[in-house]
Amino acid sequence: MTYFASVYIGTPSQPIKLVFDTGSDWLVAESSKCPNCHGLNFDEERSSTYTKRSKSVTTKEYGSAKLKGYESTDKVCLDSEGKDFCVKDFQWFLVMKQKGIGKKIDGVIGMCRYAEPPDVDQAPGPLFIPKLYQQGRISQNLFAFYMESFKDEVANNRPSFIDVGQYRDQNIRTGSTLVWFPLDKHFFWMNKRNTALRIGKDMYHYADEVSHRIIFDSGTSITLVPTTIFEKMMDKLILQMQKDAHIWLQDEGKIYVTRDCDDYTKWPSIDILVESHWLQIHPKDYLLDASKKHNQSSCEIGFMKNSAEFWLLGDAFYRGYYVIHDDANDRVGIAPHSNSVKRDIEERKGSKYPGPQIDKSVYWADVKLGSEIVGVSVMVLGTGLLLWKCVWPMISKKIWPLK
Secondary structure (H helix, E strand, O other): OOOEEEEEOOOOOEEEEEEEEOOOOOOEEEEOOOOOOOOOOEEEEHHOEEEEOOOEEEEEEEEOEEEEEEEEEEEOOOOOOOOOOOOEEEEEEEEEEEOOOOOOOOEEEEEOOOOOOOOOOOOOOOOOOHHHHHOOOOOOEEEEEEEOOOHHHHHOOOEEEEOOOOOOOEEEOOOOOOOOEOOOOOOEEEEEEEEEEEEEEEEEEEOOOOOOEEEEEOOOOEEEEEHHHHHHHHHHHHHHHHHOOOOEEEEHEEEEOOOOOOOOOHHEEEEEEOEEEEEEEEEHHHHEOOOOOOOOOOEEEEEEEEEOEEEEEEEHHHEEEEEEEEEEOOEEEEEEEOOOOOOOOOOOOOOOOOOOOOOOOOOOOOOOOOOOOOOOOEEEEOOOOOOOOOOOOOOOOOOOOOO
């Protein structure tokens, strides 16, 4: 599952399908002159406001994706009319040659934080949402994702979308509480306080004084799990399911199941403790349809081992939550969205260490197996899988709403 939305570039405006990615900076869009690009790409000769800023070709890398092109400026808008939600002469990157961007999208709009990471030697590239705020086009420097599954979008006519410039209380489920989580000053939307894990009803803590980082990344589909706990977490998950599902392993570490893909009551939720609250990854979201007929006759379990000690929470986490990214106040706000099947966010109760230690070196079973300028809502559209970025991110949704 991936999410993209249309952004409008140039004069007259041209719709370009971009991934809204909180894990990167720069807006990058493919040129119509790119020989190996697909889709509705940008024709710079049609735009009277386009300017090429760099004299020579430069390269940008996004994990496994490599892009070559020119730094450029042009008018960039969230609305097709090009009136209210636009930045003139916005600096972005025009792709002339690429490797790694899928056919369903035309580029990426970076939505990382403004903070300069302590471990890099340069600040983030141009960021579109902060520019809208600086120019008075939106009232707050924030945005919020409302993501549905593709199945719910189609069957129930419930589109996914992004609110830009403000968040809306009506997008939070009635009776549910919005919980705010503090962030570190960093390029990524990152919290450093994950100290425990829950698989169904079984709870596990990490080694004494150990906490894992959490990165909220809307441009990623697969959930990356910290190195030291991935295999043990998957062992526990699969052992719980051996009686109810046929499970087998495939190349590249993928784990498939053959039945009960859509009977979510038979699968446990995965919950991670962040600060003092449990955040849920529902089986509806981590069981990814891998069948040729898209009928959920086989599914992939959407977790992968990270090469580092942090969680990367992408679409599978975002679906079912209303996730507010508030850069100005160094925080992320999370609540079940108005149509969510996820539980209310629970506060931890009881012991500092809930359950046994999961990252301890012990034997584990070998499983074989309005008029006032306030904000704008952008529609997105979900589609199928695609392999891109550093962790198999998936992209597909449209803006205004993401559609």
